[in-house]
Amino acid sequence: MLLAVLSGFIFALFLVPFGKVLKGKWSILLSVLPLALFIFFLQKIPQVIDRAILERNQWVPQLGINLDFNLDGLSLIFALMITGVGTMVFVYTSYYLKGHVYLDRFFGFLCLFMGAMLGLVLSENLITLFLFWELTSISSFFLIGFNNEDPASRKSALIALSVTGLGGLCLLAAGLVIHGITDSFSIVDMLQSSTLIQDHSFFMAVVFLIFGAAFTKSAQFPFHFWLPGAMKAPTPVSTYLHSATMVKAGIYLLFRLSPAFSGSEFWHYSLWCVGGATMVYAAFQTLFRDDLKSILAYSTVSALGILVFLIGLGTEEAMLAGLVFLLVHALYKATLFLMTGIIDHAAHTRNVSELSGLRKVMLPVAVAGFLAALSNAGIPPSFGFIGKDLIYEASMHTGIFPLISTVALVSTNVMLLFAGFLAGLRPFIGPLPTKYKDLQAGSPRLWVPTLILATLCLVIGLAPGLISNSLIAPALVALGIQDYALELKLWHGFNTVLALSATTIGLGLGLFFLLKPSLNREELMLKWEKYSPLAFFEGLGSLTFRFSSLWTGLVQNGYLRNYILVILLFLMALIGYGMWGNFHPNIDFSQLLELTLYETGIMAIMLSAIVFTVFTGSRLTAVAAMGVVGYSLCLLFVFYSAPDLAMTQFAIDTLTVILFVLVLYRLPKYLPFSDSRVRVRDGIVALGFGGMITLLALGVLSNPVVSEVSEYYSANAYKLAKGKNVVNVILVDFRGMDTLVEITVLVIAALGVFGLMKLRLKSRERIR
Amino acid sequence: MEILLALMTGVLYAAGIYMILRRSLVKLILGLILLGNGVNLLIFLLGGITKGKPPVIPDGPAVLGEVFAAPLPQALILTAIVISFGLQSFAIVLIKRAYKVVKTDDLDEMNTTDENA
Numbered sequence: 067m068l069l070a071v072l073s074g075f076i077f078a079l080f081l082v083p084f085g086k087v088l089k090g091k092w093s094i095l096l097s098v099l100p101l102a103l104f105i106f107f108l109q110k111i112p113q114v115i116d117r118a119i120l121e122r123n124q125w126v127p128q129l130g131i132n133l134d135f136n137l138d139g140l141s142l143i144f145a146l147m148i149t150g151v152g153t154m155v156f157v158y159t160s161y162y163l164k165g166h167v168y169l170d171r172f173f174g175f176l177c178l179f180m181g182a183m184l185g186l187v188l189s190e191n192l193i194t195l196f197l198f199w200e201l202t203s204i205s206s207f208f209l210i211g212f213n214n215e216d217p218a219s220r221k222s223a224l225i226a227l228s229v230t231g232l233g234g235l236c237l238l239a240a241g242l243v244i245h246g247i248t249d250s251f252s253i254v255d256m257l258q259s260s261t262l263i264q265d266h267s268f269f270m271a272v273v274f275l276i277f278g279a280a281f282t283k284s285a286q287f288p289f290h291f292w293l294p295g296a297m298k299a300p301t302p303v304s305t306y307l308h309s310a311t312m313v314k315a316g317i318y319l320l321f322r323l324s325p326a327f328s329g330s331e332f333w334h335y336s337l338w339c340v341g342g343a344t345m346v347y348a349a350f351q352t353l354f355r356d357d358l359k360s361i362l363a364y365s366t367v368s369a370l371g372i373l374v375f376l377i378g379l380g381t382e383e384a385m386l387a388g389l390v391f392l393l394v395h396a397l398y399k400a401t402l403f404l405m406t407g408i409i410d411h412a413a414h415t416r417n418v419s420e421l422s423g424l425r426k427v428m429l430p431v432a433v434a435g436f437l438a439a440l441s442n443a444g445i446p447p448s449f450g451f452i453g454k455d456l457i458y459e460a461s462m463h464t465g466i467f468p469l470i471s472t473v474a475l476v477s478t479n480v481m482l483l484f485a486g487f488l489a490g491l492r493p494f495i496g497p498l499p500t501k502y503k504d505l506q507a508g509s510p511r512l513w514v515p516t517l518i519l520a521t522l523c524l525v526i527g528l529a530p531g532l533i534s535n536s537l538i539a540p541a542l543v544a545l546g547i548q549d550y551a552l553e554l555k556l557w558h559g560f561n562t563v564l565a566l567s568a569t570t571i572g573l574g575l576g577l578f579f580l581l582k583p584s585l586n587r588e589e590l591m592l593k594w595e596k597y598s599p600l601a602f603f604e605g606l607g608s609l610t611f612r613f614s615s616l617w618t619g620l621v622q623n624g625y626l627r628n629y630i631l632v633i634l635l636f637l638m639a640l641i642g643y644g645m646w647g648n649f650h651p652n653i654d655f656s657q658l659l660e661l662t663l664y665e666t667g668i669m670a671i672m673l674s675a676i677v678f679t680v681f682t683g684s685r686l687t688a689v690a691a692m693g694v695v696g697y698s699l700c701l702l703f704v705f706y707s708a709p710d711l712a713m714t715q716f717a718i719d720t721l722t723v724i725l726f727v728l729v730l731y732r733l734p735k736y737l738p739f740s741d742s743r744v745r746v747r748d749g750i751v752a753l754g755f756g757g758m759i760t761l762l763a764l765g766v767l768s769n770p771v772v773s774e775v776s777e778y779y780s781a782n783a784y785k786l787a788k789g790k791n792v793v794n795v796i797l798v799d800f801r802g803m804d805t806l807v808e809i810t811v812l813v814i815a816a817l818g819v820f821g822l823m824k825l826r827l828k829s830r831e832r833i834r
Numbered sequence: 835m836e837i838l839l840a841l842m843t844g845v846l847y848a849a850g851i852y853m854i855l856r857r858s859l860v861k862l863i864l865g866l867i868l869l870g871n872g873v874n875l876l877i878f879l880l881g882g883i884t885k886g887k888p889p890v891i892p893d894g895p896a897v898l899g900e901v902f903a904a905p906l907p908q909a910l911i912l913t914a915i916v917i918s919f920g921l922q923s924f925a926i927v928l929i930k931r932a933y934k935v936v937k938t939d940d941l942d943e944m945n946t947t948d949e950n951a
Contacts, residue, residue, distance in 0.1 A: 626941060627855045634851065657835060669838055676849045679868065685860055692864055695846075699871055702839075707888040707903035708878070714912050718919045722867065725923055729930045730860060748855040756848025759872075763840040763879060771882040776904040783905075784891050792889040792905035797912060808913055815920035822927045 067121045067135045070103055071188060074181020078174045085170025094160040094511065096173050100152035100180060107137075107145045111536050114142050118544065120190065120254075130251045134190035139540025143389065144187035144311075144318055146537070147396050151310040152180050154515035158404055159302040161511035162411060172212060176306070179205035183311050187318055192241035192251045199237055199279070202312050203230040209307060210299040222295035225603070229292045233282025237319075240275035243268050253322065257546070260326045273333055276323060277340075284316025284370045287344040291600035294363040301407030304359060309366045309399040314392065317373045321388070325546035328380050337378025338466050342474050345371030349481035353581065358406045358416040358489050362399065365442075365485040368478060369395045376457065379464045379471070382547050387456035389541050390554070393533065394441060394453035397523045401438035402489050404516040405431055409493055411512070412505045418488055419582075423498030428507035432494040434520035439490030441523035443483040445571055447556055449527035454479065454570070458563045476570055483574030484581065491578075530554035631748075634755055641758060649761065652768035665705065672698035685730060693723040710793045839879045846872030859929050859939040863922065870918045874911045881907025 077099050081088065088096060113119060118138030125133045137145070156176065163169050182201035189195040204227070211223030245251055247266050248259045256263070263269060280286075285293040296308050307313070320337070327333040348367035355361045369391075376388035408431050409424065410416050425432035437448070444454030461471040507513050526532055534554040542550050558564065621632065675698060678691035696719030703712035779800060780792050789795035797805050846868055853865025881904045889905035933939055 627857070630851075630854060653837060655837070658837060661835065661838070665835060665838070669842060672842060673845065676845055676868070679864060680849050680852060688861075688864055692867060695868065695871060699875065702875070703878070705885065706878070706883040707886060708908050708911075709888050709890075711878075711908055711911055711915070714915050718915050722919065722922055722926075725926055729926050748852055752848040752850075752852035752855065755851055756844035756846075758844075759847045759876065760840045760844030763843055763876060764837070766880050767836050767840065771880075771904070773882065773904050773906075776881075776906040779905055780889060780902065790891040790893075792891065793908045793912065796905055796909040801909070804913070808917060811917060812920045815924045818924050819927045822924075822931050825931070 067119070067137060067188060068123050068133060070106055071135065071181060071185045073099060073103065074177045074179070074184065078177040078181070081170050081174040081177065085174065088173075089166075089169040093164075093169060093173065094157060096177075097153055097156035097160065099177065100149045100156050103180075103184070104146065104149035104153055107142060107149060110137060110142065114139060114540050115536065125194075129193075130191075130245070131193045132191050132251075133194055134252070135188040136190035136254065137188060138544040139537065139542065140318070140321055140544040141187045143393065143537050143541050144314070145184060147314075147393070148180060148183050148187070148311050151306060151396060151400050151519070152176075154400065154404070154519055155302045155306040157511055158305075158407070158515045159300075161509045162302055162407060163300060168212075172209075172300075175205050175208045175212075176302075179209065179307065179312070183315070186315055190253050192244060192253060192256070193238075195253070196234060196238045196241055199283070199315065200231065200234045202307075202315060203227060203234055203283075206230070206296070206303075206307050206312055209303040210296045212300055212303065213298070216298070219298040222292075222298040225600075226292040226296045228607075229282050229289055229603070233279045233289070233316075236275045236278030236282075240272055240279065243272050243275065247272075257323070257325045260329075263326055264330055269330070270332065273327060273330070273336070276319065276327075277336060280316035280319045280374075281340060282316070283319070284313050284374065285344075285367050286316070286340050286371065286374055287347055288599035288602075290344060290348060290367045291598065291603065293367055294360060295600075297359040297363045301359070301403060301410060304363075305400050305403035305407070309362070309403055310396045313366065313370060314373075314396070317370065317377070317388075317392065320374065320377045321385075321545060324377055324380065324385075328546075334378050334380050334466065337374050337380075338471075339378075341371045341374030341376070341378050342471070343371070344368065345375055345478045346474055347371075349478045349485070352481060352485035352488075356418050358409070358418060358421075358493075359403075361418070361485050361489050362402055362406065365482050365489075366395075366399055368482055368485075369399065372457065372475070372478065375471075375475075376460060379460055379466060381460060381464055382542075382550055383456070383463055384460035385545050385547060386538065386542060386550070386552070387453070387460040389538055390456050391453040393526075393537075394450050394523075397519055397526075398438040398441040398450060398486070401434055401516055401519040401523065402442070402486070404512075404519070405435045405438070406489065408508060408512050408516065411508060413502060418492050420499075421493035421502075422496035423494070424502065424505065425494040426498045427502065427505040428513070430513045430517055431507050434513065434516045435490035435494060437520040437523050439486045441527070442486030442490065443571060443574060444479065444567060447524070447527045449523050449530075451527060451567070452530055452554055452556060454567055455558060455563050458566045462562065472566070476566060476573075479570045480573045480577060483570065484577045487574070487578045527556065530556070627748075631751060634751055638751075638755060638758055641762070645758075645761070645765070649765055650768075651761070651764040653764055668698050668701050668705075672702075686727070689723055689726045689730070693719055696722070708793075710791070836879065836883065839875065839883070843872050843876045843879060846875060857941050859932070859941060859944075862941070863925050863929065866925070867918075867922060870914070874914055877907050877911055877914075 077096075110119065114137060118136055121135045121137075123133040123135075125131055156173075159172065159176070163172060166172065179202060182198045182205060185198035186195060186202060189198060207223050207227040210226055211220050213219045241251060244256055244263065247263055247268065248256055250256070263272065266272075282289045282292075293308055293313065297304055299308070324333075345368045348364045348371060351364040352361050352368070355364060373388055373392060373395075376384045376391070406416060408428065409421065412428070413421065413424075415421065441448035441450035444450040457475060458472065461475050462468055464471055531554070534552055538554070539550070539552050542552065672695060675691045675694035679688050679695060682688050682691065696715060700712045700715040700719065703709075703715060779796050783789055783792045783795040787795045787799040789799065850865045850867075850869030850872055853861045853868060856862065856865070884903040887902045889902050889908065929939065932944065936944055938944070
């Protein structure tokens with residue numbers, strides 16, 4: 067199974083060097099990968115019916131992060147959807163994007179996505195689940211932004227990535243909190259310690275984080291806005307990622323974890339609310355759209371809402387309905403998307419108010435669209451009818467407001483039926499405009515996959531036994547529902563559910579015939595755009611940008627002294643915090659009485675020289691005063707037993723002053739650059755820092771000096787190095803290499819000085 | 835005496851930082867030199883000061899007497915003085931050069947890479 071998951075990544079890698087060869091007419095060969103995987107998962111069905119297949123691969127066992135895969139009924143449904151729809155999409159793409167410069171890149175992203183998605187649904191480890199989850203977001207980013215010369219495309223990709231990526235981080239956080247509770251990243255362990263989690267004080271946080279992940283990925287209100295935007299992607303991507311597979315990842319997560327959380331009121335009511343709001347809101351939005359993909363996007367959001375709603379209801383019937391509807395939706399929505407792509411490809415428009423009568427030129431596509439619309443509408447004998455039956459049954463027998471639930475579902479379905487007919491039927495009926503006379507359905511590579519998916523909508527409806535025991539029953543077991551008397555069939559006899567279905571169909575058809583697509587309604591909707599979550603999200607984004615540029619201007623403003631100021635203030639705060647309460651210097655003031663005259667005298671000279679250096683208005687005075695400071699220091703070295711230092715300081719100080727005077731005598735006078743306020747501020751900071759250094763020095767001085775190294779050098783200077791001046795011995799013998807490097811540095815500096823002196827100005831500079 | 839030296843170190847630090855925060859390039863260099871002196875004094879002070887006992891072995895015995903100034907801080911400071919001289923001389927020449935080109939020693943007017951600034 068590891069190989070099955072990784073094959074997508076391996077294929078993507080393989081496309082990097084060999085993609086050029088495959089992007090021509092051989093690109094259809096790439097469909098072999100999803101097809102092989104589809105067959106691989108298909109032949110696992112008998113085993114899975116028996117019991118789930120668990121495969122363990124160690125990765126980072128020390129941290130409990132392993133590439134463990136668990137193929138049970140639920141994973142299997144998703145895996146088959148991913149690889150099955152994947153096969154159709156791969157075949158379709160090979161013609162749809164025929165001759166595109168970056169076709170190899172496109173297939174690479176698709177393979178990457180497929181691998182990540184398979185990893186996501188098979189992972190048995192929360193951390194690897196998170197990794198694959200983010201990988202799907204990233205590959206989705208590249209696929210949405212595939213037409214990267216279009217700014218709108220790039221923007222949509224970025225929004226989708228930031229929303230779903232943010233959700234992914236919630237998932238990581240949830241995984242860590244769960245690990246804190248159960249001490250394991252394993253999902254199986256987690257599901258088994260359901261009571262432990264539900265009784266824990268962090269339970270609400272876990273549920274909240276899981277919601278954060280699932281709702282962003284599955285485009286639930288108020289995070290739904292990225293999905294309609296993602297329709298900027300080429301149609302195969304919309305089909306594959308944004309209707310059949312990736313957006314279902316959130317649903318998968320909720321399904322997968324529902325055994326651990328079911329029974330908690332917070333879990334059920336939140337899902338009920340969010341799912342309900344999303345399905346009604348998004349279905350309502352479809353009434354105002356006339357772009358085919360836009361209609362389908364909103365109806366997908368609505369369908370995802372229905373799924374979340376059903377998981378919220380949480381009864382066995384609701385779970386069954388959810389699983390069946392998952393398949394129903396994947397089949398008909400993928401068909402409708404593929405069909406849209408064909409129309410777009412041929413007619414170069416997706417506006418339903420312009421399209422009509424296309425059945426005369428592309429019959430196979432019209433048939434596919436019709437079958438999908440039937441399944442979407444839930445008209446017998448389609449698969450959709452079974453799904454809708456189960457949904458109504460679940461909502462009527464639920465413990466959570468059965469009446470409101472049912473009414474909400476019926477009204478959603480009415481509007482979805484309208485959307486499905488609008489997309490699947492409207493372009494094909496009516497008269498054929500003359501400008502579309504020469505249209506063609508295109509290559510069979512386009513319409514055959516579409517038709518296969520559409521036919522499945524019908525075939526499963528007629529023979530639900532195909533999936534009931536092989537797929538749905540094991541999935542129910544995976545959800546913790548054992549021994550459910552499962553019976554999928556078309557005809558249940560005359561009952562309330564049938565009446566509800568009939569009502570839905572009647573109302574939906576009425577809506578379809580009464581409401582004609584027009585531009586006005588779309589404009590009406592645009593007026594509300596500025597109150598939408600998307601606008602809020604964009605506002606938040608631009609606010610972040612403004613804040614960051616303000617902050618950068620404040621901290622990174624290009625003025626050296628401001629950087630120094632910030633560093634100093636931070637350092638003072640840090641050291642001050644460290645010293646606070648721990649500072650007990652032991653100062654012996656009696657030593658002040660032993661001061662000699664020359665000591666005090668030299669201090670007074672030094673202090674006045676420093677004051678002169680800082681405050682004088684003449685550069686020459688400043689340099690001279692600085693020289694005095696250096697000479698005073700030199701005398702201090704003499705007093706306190708450092709003759710070598712005194713000599714060096716004397717020589718260096720003299721040289722510096724001479725150099726200063728020689729070089730700088732021609733500079734203009736000092737200008738009072740800064741105003742007094744700035745000077746006072748700088749003075750306070752400087753004095754504060756100086757004071758802190760004094761305190762630090764006093765603090766250090768009250769501790770005994772450790773002089774082991776000094777003692778070693780003193781003891782061995784004569785014995786080992788035959789030198790009597792210990793300081794010199796250290797420099798030229800013990801640390802001889804250091805001194806050599808130091809001299810090298812000095813030589814480099816001297817060369818630099820020489821170069822700068824001798825450098826001839828270029829003519830450009832001389833003009834100034 | 836340690837107290838006075840500690841105070842003097844603080845004063846040198848304060849003066850150095852105040853000068854570094856000025857806009858004039860020359861003042862910046864002067865500040866650097868003052869700060870360097872402050873650092874040297876700090877190291878010297880913290881290594882322990884001793885009056886009149888240089889770490890030089892007198893003729894006769896092979897090792898130093900009981901009380902002597904620590905040689906290690908002195909070796910460190912000596913290195914520091916020499917290196918900072920390299921830095922200072924280079925900086926001084928650089929100021930001169932920069933002044934020739936841009937005709938100012940105001941740091942704010944050198945604040946851009948633009949040729950015509």
